[in-house]
Amino acid sequence: MSSNQTLILNAIETRITALSLGRTxxxxxxxxxxxxxxxxxxxxxxxVGSGSSVPGTLKAVTMDQEFFVVLTxxxxxxxxDNKETVGIxxxxxxxxxxxxxFVSSKLGINSTVxxxxxxxxxxxxxxxxxxxxxxxxxxxxxxxPLT
Numbered sequence: 001m002s003s004n005q006t007l008i009l010n011a012i013e014t015r016i017t018a019l020s021l022g023r024t025x026x027x028x029x030x031x032x033x034x035x036x037x038x039x040x041x042x043x044x045x046x047x048v049g050s051g052s053s054v055p056g057t058l059k060a061v062t063m064d065q066e067f068f069v070v071l072t073x074x075x076x077x078x079x080x081d082n083k084e085t086v087g088i089x090x091x092x093x094x095x096x097x098x099x100x101x102f103v104s105s106k107l108g109i110n111s112t113v114x115x116x117x118x119x120x121x122x123x124x125x126x127x128x129x130x131x132x133x134x135x136x137x138x139x140x141x142x143x144x145p146l147t
Contacts, residue, residue: 003144004063004112004144008067008107008112008113008142009048009067011107011109011113012067013046015101015102015105016044019097021044021094021097022042023044023071023094024041024043025043025044025045026070029047029070032125032133033127035072037074037130041073041074042072042074043071044069044070045070045072046070047067047070048067048068049065049067051063051064051066052064056143057143059146061143062143063141063142063143064139064141065140066137067138067140068135068136069098069135069136069138070135070136071095071134071136072091072131072133073087073088073090075131076130077130087132091134092121095121095134098136099116103117107140112144113140113141113142114143115139115141116138116140116141119136119137119138120137120138121134121136121137122137
């Protein structure tokens with residue numbers, strides 16, 4: 001039996017792939033600077049954060065837990081920051097598509113995920129001179145039946 005966290009992380013990857021955004025998976029989601037610069041072009045990563053139990057039904061543990069998706073883009077500015085701006089817009093457009101899908105589909109695992117909510121976006125962060133990322137955090141309310 002897999003943990004809910006494993007099920008949710010797998011579902012995040014499945015949903016992002018199904019959205020056909022043309023993004024590749026980063027090798028490192030928690031430490032973006034470890035990724036190869038070429039791998040940061042039009043890429044994504046995901047991960048899990050803290051969680052806490054919340055009131056729920058009897059015979060189940062219900063948790064609110066933070067998960068994240070991070071998108072990266074490479075750009076090459078010449079005489080202005082237009083390409084950086086285009087990269088940031090692309091990231092935000094894709095994050096909007098991802099979040100709307102996650103909320104409406106409950107990550108495709110309705111038996112586990114009760115609600116996807118409380119989206120927050122970190123400010124754009126430069127990973128290196130020509131790479132930028134934005135991390136989207138969200139809360140997944142999920143339930144694990146007690147046996």
